[in-house]
Amino acid sequence: GQQLNQSPQSMFIQEGEDVSMNCTSSSIFNTWLWYKQEPGEGPVLLIALYKAGELTSNGRLTAQFGITRKDSFLNISASIPSDVGIYFCAGQKGSNYQLIWGAGTKLIIKP
Amino acid sequence: SQTIHQWPATLVQPVGSPLSLECTVEGTSNPNLYWYRQAAGRGLQLLFYSVGIGQISSEVPQNLSASRPQDRQFILSSKKLLLSDSGFYLCAWSANEKLFFGSGTQLSVL
Numbered sequence: 001g002q003q004l005n006q007s008p009q010s011m012f013i014q015e016g017e018d019v020s021m022n023c024t025s026s027s028i029f030n031t032w033l034w035y036k037q038e039p040g041e042g043p044v045l046l047i048a049l050y051k052a053g054e055l056t057s058n059g060r061l062t063a064q065f066g067i068t069r070k071d072s073f074l075n076i077s078a079s080i081p082s083d084v085g086i087y088f089c090a091g092q093k094g095s096n097y098q099l100i101w102g103a104g105t106k107l108i109i110k111p
Numbered sequence: 112s113q114t115i116h117q118w119p120a121t122l123v124q125p126v127g128s129p130l131s132l133e134c135t136v137e138g139t140s141n142p143n144l145y146w147y148r149q150a151a152g153r154g155l156q157l158l159f160y161s162v163g164i165g166q167i168s169s170e171v172p173q174n175l176s177a178s179r180p181q182d183r184q185f186i187l188s189s190k191k192l193l194l195s196d197s198g199f200y201l202c203a204w205s206a207n208e209k210l211f212f213g214s215g216t217q218l219s220v221l
Contacts, residue, residue, distance in 0.1 A: 031208045042117075042201050042212030043155070050208070088154065092208060099210060103154045 006089055006102030013079055014110050021105040022073040023089035031092040032072040033099070034063050038085045046087075047074070081109050113138035117202045117213030124220055130175075130189040132216050134202030137183065142204040144185040146177055147212075149199040161185060192220045 004023045013019055023032070031050055035043035047058050049065035049072060056063055063074045072091075076083055089102040117134045124130060136142050146158045157170045159177035167177050174193050178186045185202060197220045202213040 033209065035212075040120075040215065040217065042203075042215045045209055045211065048209050090210070099157070101154045 004089055004091055004100055004102040006105055008105055009103070010106040010108065012108050012110055015079060015081060017079055019076040019079050019083070019107060020073060021087060021089075022071060023091070023102045024071040025091060025100070026070065027091075027093065027100075028069040029091035029093055029100075030069075032063070032065050033090040033092070034061075034072070034074045035088045035090065036085050037088065037104075043088055076107075079107075079109060083107055084109055113204070113206070113211070115202060115204055115211060115213045117216060119216060120214065121217045122219070124192050124218065126194055126220055127191045130187070130192050130196070130218070132187040132200055132202075132218075134185045134187075134213055135183055136185075136204045139183070139204070139206065141182060142206065144179065145203040145205070145210070146175075146185065146187050147201040147203060149201060149215075151199070155201065159187070194220050196220050 004025050006023045033048050034046045036046050037043040046061055047056050047063040052065055052069045053067050054065040060077045065072055084107055086104040086106050088104050090099045092099050114137045144161045147155045148158055149155050159167055159169055161167050161179045164179055164182055175189050197218055200216045203210050
């Protein structure tokens with residue numbers, strides 16, 4: 001099915017570094033959602049964005065709804081070991097069951 | 112507060128055996144409910160969604176079926192499992208344009 005273009009696919013970073021990932025699409029979305037999934041667990045909602053240009057923070061995480069409504073990014077500042085996991089974006093065009101998912105960004109912290 | 116329960120956490124089943132995964136939601140009424148599947152290292156694929164008791168919509172043709180016998184209960188079933196049914200199955204419910212997931216069931220069909 002249709003997917004969002006999420007990049008990068010994976011990231012190796014040093015503890016303390018800032019992280020940035022994004023999702024883009026050729027379609028316009030009404031809502032953007034960012035999730036984090038740890039091994040063997042269900043995805044956990046991090047941030048929800050509802051308006052073009054909206055910038056929302058959740059602790060060290062900041063996400064923005066692109067002005068064109070076709071993209072969104074997620075930043076993590078000063079990464080720590082517990083940030084490892086897979087981050088997914090999801091865009092919603094209409095009703096709840098029409099979420100379109102990115103393929104995920106796997107965050108790995110170098111020892 | 113709302114909670115979602117999904118069980119079992121892991122399941123190993125032989126090919127051709129039946130399947131029943133159960134999901135219940137607490138603390139809300141008339142939720143939209145969903146079943147997703149996730150292959151290892153991959154994104155999420157929507158299998159079924161339900162907007163009410165007895166109302167099931169299927170997103171992809173498959174060997175699985177879903178039922179919603181009660182408002183806050185969603186069941187994923189199969190009469191005969193295939194090897195390709197292996198994966199991580201996630202139940203979810205939605206409110207205010209947000210989707211909340213259960214802890215998942217890792218199904219291995221051998």
